[in-house]
């Protein structure tokens with residue numbers, strides 16, 4: 001794991017004196033690329049944290065799925081349903097267990113209270129995270145991009161050495177602000193601004209984020225079933241729940257795309273869509289997804305937390321069967 005401080009040094013140097021292009025390039029952070037698995041939070045059958053599963057979970061992602069980055073305590077991890085204290089304990093465990101095995105641990109720190117978000121941002125920094133992600137508050141929603149930028153600025157300032165990713169997920173936050181508007185001028189307010197996790201379906205908005213991004217920033221797409229379209233628009237990588245159990249498959253898709261094999265990439269994307277089309281008949285949500293991951297990986301992830309309700313075992317089993325039929329090699 002690496003703490004990226006160099007781009008922020010570069011920025012301050014830029015203001016104080018000239019730097020040669022070679023020196024500049026060597027100081028820029030490594031851009032986050034490839035797959036980032038949005039992890040589930042392991043709970044006991046009583047609904048308490050089960051930190052003992054996190055070590056084996058990291059090994060499963062690294063060894064079985066070829067995934068080298070994780071996004072923890074986000075949507076998939078039910079971060080908003082955990083207490084601040086629980087979020088700190090899980091973040092610490094993920095950072096500890098990922099050491100030497102993952103390239104990046106990004107901790108989602110968004111909360112409804114800005115004080116909690118700042119507390120978690122600061123905590124992520126001390127826990128050794130490689131970055132933080134923040135969603136828009138969703139009860140009192142920011143009415144303007146300006147208001148959201150002010151909020152993000154304040155949260156990011158609590159973790160001044162960590163790359164900061166704006167997490168855009170309008171279907172869940174209920175915010176109607178375009179990500180490309182939110183990101184406008186954000187680097188001036190947030191020196192650590194390193195990219196966007198874009199979990200929306202508006203590809204024009206995504207395209208505008210890419211178009212106006214800077215070279216060191218990472219545009220990470222978050223609707224796994226249509227990643228290929230986002231790659232065409234210039235996505236640098238992807239954050240999502242499906243990379244938990246389809247990481248190797250999606251790595252092939254990334255490879256096919258990089259090699260210009262669009263027909264191959266499309267076939268790989270279509271098989272994922274087939275699985276999702278099947279699963280959505282059962283109301284595919286985090287609860288079903290979590291049980292599916294338990295069934296496929298053998299890790300005991302436990303139930304979801306209320307207000308999500310556990311899925312019926314037959315539902316996850318039916319989706320797992322479909323998965324095995326579509327991806328016999330996985």
Ligand SMILES: CC(=O)N[C@H](C=O)[C@@H](O)[C@H](O)[C@H](O)CO
Pocket residue numbers: 038075076169199222223224225239240241242
């Ligand atoms: C709403 C939601 O959970 N979105 C995830 C990421 O943001 C995705 O990874 C989806 O789980 C995935 O694309 C399946 O729809």
Ligand SMILES: CC(=O)C(=O)O
Pocket residue numbers: 038039071073074075076077199222239240241
């Ligand atoms: C899916 C995703 O990116 C999240 O869990 O936040």
